[in-house]
Amino acid sequence: MASLFPDGEGNCRLLDAGAGIGSLSAAFLDRWRSGGFRFKRVSVDAFELDSALIEHLTHILDSYNNRGDFVANIRQEDFIHIAVESLTGDLFSPPIGPYTHAILNPPYKKINSQSAHRTALRRVGIEAVNLYSAFVALAVAHAAPGAQIVAIIPRSFCNGPYYRPFRNFILDHAALCHMHLFESRSKAFKDDDVLQENIIIRLECGGRQGSVTVSTSSDDSFSDLSYHEHPFDRIVFPDDTERFIHAPTSAEQNAIELSPAIRCTLADIGIKVSTGPVVDFRLKKHLRDMPSESTVPLLYPGHFSKVGTTWPIKGMKKPNAIELNADTQKWLYPSGFYCVVRRFSSKEEKRRIVASVVEPNTFGNVPMLGFENHLNLFHENKQGLPESLARGLAVFLNTTAVDEQFRRFSGHTQVNATDLKLMKYPSRDDLIQLGEWATQQETLAQDKIDAKLRDLML
Template identity: 70%
Template sequence: MLEQLDTADSVRREVAPRTAQKHKSELGQFMTPSSVARFMAGMFPPSTLQTCRLLDAGAGVGALSCAFLDRWVAGGFGFKAVEATAYEVDEKLRGHLKQHLAAYSKVKAEVIAGDYIELATAEDLQAKGYTHAILNPPYKKINSNSAHRLALRSVGIETVNLYSAFVALAVAQAAPGGQIVAIIPRSFCNGPYYRPFRDFILERAAIRHMHLFESRNKAFKDDEVLQENVIIRLERGGQQGPVTITTSTDDSFTDLATNEHLFDRIVFPDDPGRFIHVPTTTEKSAIELSPAVRYSLADLGIKVSTGPVVDFRLKEQLRDMPEEGTVPLIYPGHLSITGTVWPVPGLKKPNAIMRNAETEKWLYANGFYCVVRRFSSKEEKRRVVASVVDPAAFGDHAVLGFENHLNLFHENKRGLPELLARGLAVFLNTTAVDENFRRFNGHTQVNATDLKLMKYPSREALIELGQWVKQHSEITQEMIDEQLGKLTA
C-alpha cells in the first residue's frame, strides 16, 4: 500500500520549488521532507486512548498529519477514532492538504483556513484538549507591537518568533498527558529573548525526547535552511524525568545514536536563565572530570560582560582613525592569540570613539582584559577564542571602548592583574573548554551568560598559567592542553 505520506511528499517536491522565495519568507514556510515526518510520527509513544484529537498547525500539504495517520492505519496506535484539525494560512497549499486528509476514510478531518495564532488565541485554549500535536511551525520574527504579539500576550505567551508561539499555543491547547512533537530551530534553547518561552514550556510540560541533526543544513536541504534544528517531544503536565537524546548526521537517520540523560544535565539546577542543553554524549568532558576546575566567576571575584559599544547606535561618535578627543575602540579585528594591534588602518571598522558625555558610561579603564569573541562561523575549528588586551598597545589613553561583538572579563569595569588575564586566556583556549562548550551550546554565539555558567580553575591556578605563558614566546595547542592536565585543585 502506498502510504499517503508518499503522495504528500511528491506534492511537496513539486510545489516547493515553484513557490517564490518571497512568498515562503513572508509566511516563514519550510515544508517537511517525508523522512523527517516519518521520524517525528515515530517519536510519539504508543497510545491506548479511544479517541485521538490531532493538531497540525501550519500543516502545509499535510506531510506530518499523513505520517501520523499512516502510523495509525498500520496499527501503530490503538485509537478507535481520530479527529484531525489542520490549520493552513496559504490557500495555494490548502487544496492539497484537504485532498491528502480526505484519503483517510476513518478520520474526521477539519482543515481550517486562517492564521493559527489569531484563531487559537481568540477561543478558550482548553476547549480543544488535543491529545497529540505534530508541528513544523513557521519560522519568522514577531515584532513587539504586532497583532500577533498582542494576541499571544492576551493568553500569557510572550515570545519573539512564530515557531515558539505555535509550540507554546499547542502546549496550552493540549489535554493533560497530551504529546507534542515539533521540529524547530535550536535558538529557543538559550539567550534572554526565549527565556519567557522556556519558562512557559517548562512550567506546563515535561521534555521527553530531543533529536539533534549534526549537520546544520540537512533537515530542510531542499529549502536551503541554515538554522540548526531540533525535534522535541513534550508531554503536557508530565512529571519531568530523564530525557532521551538522539542524534543523526542528516534526515536519512542511518546513523541514529540514542542516549539518556538526567534532567539536571539538560537544564542546570543553578541556571537562572534556564538554558536547555542538548548533550550529544554521555561521557563527562575533561572539564567536568578535572577536580581543579570547580570555581565560579563569583568565587574568583571576576565579572564578564558583553562589550557595551553597539556601533550602529553610536554612529556619529565613531572615527575611522584616532584623532583629538577620541579613545581606542576595540573590535575582534584588533585581537589575535599573540596580542593586541591598534590602530589597524584599513580595518573596515572604526578604530576610535569620541570620549564625551554620551559615550563615557560605555567606556572601561585602560588595563589588561581577557576577551572572548561572541561570534564564530559554524565552519571555524574553535567556538571559544580568547585573547588578552594589553594596555601597552594604547599608549597613554586612560579609557577604552569594547565593541559589542566581544565579551570581556573584568573587575568592576577595571582591568585584571596581568597574570590573571593571561592565565584566563590560556584556560579558555584549551581544547577541553571548546569541546565542553560545543557539547552544551549548539549556537555559534558565545554569550556572556554561557561564560558565567562555566566553572574555572582557582585564581591562584590561573595566575600560575599566566606566569607559565609569559615564559614562552611561542605556544602550541598541545602545550596549552598539557598545562590544563597539570593543574592541581
Template identity: 55%
Template sequence: MASPVKPLELTPNAQPRSANQSQFSQFFTSPEIAQFMAGLFTPTSTKTCHLLDAGAGVGSLSAAFLNRTRKLGLETIELDAFEIDSSLHSQLSETLASYQTHLNFKVHLHTQDFIHAASDWLSGNLFAQPLPRYDYVILNPPYQKIRSNSSHRKALRQVGIETVNLYSAFIALSLLLLGDRGQLVAIAPRSFCNGPYYRPFRKLLLQQAAIRQIHLFESRRQAFKKDNVLQENIILHVERGLQQGDVIISTSTDGKFNDLTQRDYPFKQVVSSSDPEHFIHIPTPHESHPSSLSSKFCYSLGDLGIHVSTGPVVDFRLKPHLRQMPDSKTVPLLYPLHIQDSQITWPQPQSKKPNAIALNSETQKWLYPQGFYCVVRRFSSKEEKWRIVASLVDPNRLQNLLFFGFENHLNVFHKKKQGLPPTLARGLMVLLNSTLIDQQFRRFSGHTQVNVTDLKQMRYPSLEVIIDLGYWSEGYKQLTQGAIDTQLATLLQ
C-alpha cells in the same frame, strides 16, 4: 493497513513550495524527518485520539503520523490541521483524504490563524471555535519574530504566554492544548534553549511537560537544506503530566539519520535546578572529554570576582569622535577584527573600521582605563570551528595609553570596570579558548552569537586553575589547541 499514499512520497529534491512561503515563514519537512518525528511517539492507553498539526503545510507530518497508527494501537483518529496558506489547501486536502478510505479517520481543516484560534479558545472567549484536549501534537511551526505591538503578541498575553517568535508561540499554545499524558513532537530552532528573551517560554515548557527526548542535527545546514536555513534545529519530544526523568539525547549529522546515536542523561545535566534562567543544555554522546573533568566547572563569574560586559562604544553614536588612525589626542578603539591568534593586533591600517577614538569629556565615560582585559567576540562566523573566540588585551602592546575603547561587538571581562590581574586575564583567555568551554557553550547555545548572559550563565573552574593556566601560558609565543586542552585536563585532575 494500506501503504503510504503517493502525495507523501516526496524526494528531498522535489519538496513542495508555496508562493506565500516567505510571507508565512514556511519551511517544509522532508519525508525522512517527518518519519523520524512520528516514530518518537509512544502508545498510550487510548485507542481513540485527537491529533493536532498546526501549520500543516501539505500534510507531510500528519501523514507520517497516520502511517504509524497501527504501532500506536489507534483505532480512531480525529485530526485538526491548521494551515493559513490557501495555496496549499488543495494538496493538503488530497493528502489527508487518501487516508480516509483506509482508516477510521476524520479531518477538520482550519484555515484561520492558529495563534488567534488557540488563544481565543484557551482564554475562554465565548465566540471561539471549540478545540479538544489533544493526545498527540506533531509540529513544524513557522519561524518569524513577533513584534511587540502585534495582534499575535496581544493574543498570546491573554493566555499568559510571553515569547518573541512564532515557533515558540506555536509550541506554547500546543502544550496548553495537550491533555494529560499527551505528547508533543516538534522540530524547531534551538535558540529557545538559552538567552533572556526565551526565559518565559522555557519556564512554561518545563512547568507544563517533561522532556523525553531531544534530537540534535550536528550540521547546521541540513535539516532544511533546500531552504538555505542556517539556524541550528532540534527535534523536541515532550509529554504533559509525566514526572521528569532521564532525557534521551540523540544526534545525527543530517536529516537522513544514517549515523544516529543516542544516550540517556540525567535531567540535572540538561537543566540545572539551581539555574534561574532554566537554560537547556544538550550534551552530545561523542564529547571528547570525560564528564569527570567538566564536573570541576562549578563556579560562576561572580564567585570568581570577575565581571563581563558588552563593549560600550556604539560607533554610529560616537561617529564624530572616531578616527581611522591614532594620533596624540586619541586612544585605541578595539573591534573584533583586531582579534588575531588570541592577541590584539592593533592598529589595522587597511581596515574600513576606525582604529581610534578621541579622548575627551564626551567619550571618556564610554572608555575603560588602561589594564589587562580578556575580550570575546559577540559573533563568530558560521564557518569557524569555535563559538567562543577570546583574546588578551595587553596594554604593553597598545602603547600603554591611559584608556581603551571596546566596540559593541566585543564582550569584555573586567573587575568593576578596571583591568584584571595580568596572569588572571591571560589564564581566562586560555580557558575560554579550550575545547571544554566550547563544548559547554554548545550544550545550551545553537547560534553563533555569544551574549553576556551566556557568559554569566556558564560555569568555570576555580580561580587557582585559571591563574595556573595564566602562568603556564606565559612561556608560549603561540598556543596550540592540543596544548591548551592537555594542560587544562592536567590542572583539573
C-alpha cells in the same frame, strides 16, 4: 518525527499548527495506516495561513479519508489568536483541543514586543519572543493530560535570558522525553540559511520527568543515528536558576562536569562579563576610520586573531577609532588588560568560544578603549584585569573542554554575556597560575592548553 511518538490507542486528536502542505501530518497518518498506532479514529486540526498551500494541504489530507475513521479540519486562520481566544473563553471563538498529539514545524520569526501577537500571548501568561516558542507553548496549553508533542524548532531556546520564560513554561507543564540533534547545520538544512542548529523535541504534557533520550545524526539521512539516555539532572542542572537545557552527545560526562577544581562563579572570582557597550550605528558621528590625537581605539572582533591583536587595520571595513569626548566617554573602558570573547562564530566553525587578551601596550599611551557590541569582555567593575588573570581566563576559555561544555546548552552561533556568566570557572588563584604559565610559553597550541587544563583538574 512521526516515529518518536509512543504507540497510542483510542481516539487521537492531532494538532498540526503551521501545517504547510501537510508533510508532518502525512507522516503521522502513514504510521497510523500502516499499523504503527492503534487509534480507532483520528481527527486533525491543520492550521495554515498561506493560501497558496491550502490546495496542496487539502489534497494530501483528503487522501486519508477513505475509511470513515478520519476527519481533517483545515483552518486558514491565525493559530496564535485562535488558541488564545480558546484559552480565554471568547464567546465568538469556538474552543480548540484538547489535543492528544501535536506534530509541529512552526514558523521561525521574532515577535515584536508591541505586536498584537505579543499582547495576545500575555493575556494567557505566555511570554514568547519568537513565533516558534509561541506555537509550542500554545500546543502545550491546549494539550490533554499525557498528550505527546513532537516539534522541530531552533535550539536557541535551550539557553539565554530571552527564552527563560519559555523554558520555565514547558518544563513546568510537560516532561522533556527526547531530543534529537543534527550535528551539521549545513547538511541537514542545506536549502536554508540556517545560522543555528535545529532540534527535534518530544514532550509529554503533565508527565512525570524522568530520564531523557538524546539522539544524534549528522544529517537528515539518519544513516549514523545514535542514542544515549541521560538522567534529567544532566540535562537541566538542579542549581541552575536559568534552567539551561543541555544536550550531551555521549554517555560520558564532560571533564568540566566531573572536576571539583572548576566550581567557581564569576562572582567568586571577583570579576564580571559584559557585552561591548559601543553600538556603532548609534555613535556613528564619533567613529573614525583611523586614529588621531583626539581618538581612542575602537575594537571589533576583526582586530583579534590567533596570533594576537592587530590594531589599527588599514582598509578594514569597520572604523578603528572613536572620538574621546563627553558624548562617548561613558561607553568606554580605561586602558588595561581585558579578556574578550567574540559573540558570533561563523556557520561551520570548529569553535564557539574564541577568547583573546587585550594588551594595552598594543595601543600606545591611550587613556581609554572602546569595545564594540559584537564582543563580550571580562573586567573588574569596569576596570582592567591583572595581566595574569586576563591571560588565564583566555587560556581556560580556549580549551576544548570548555567549548564542548558550551555546545551542550547552546546550538546557535551567538555567545551571550549571560551564557559566560553562568558557566563555572577555576578559582582566581588557579586562573592566575594558568596565566603565569601562558606567559612562559613560546606557543599556545591547542593540545598544550588542553593538557594544562587536565593537570589543573587532577
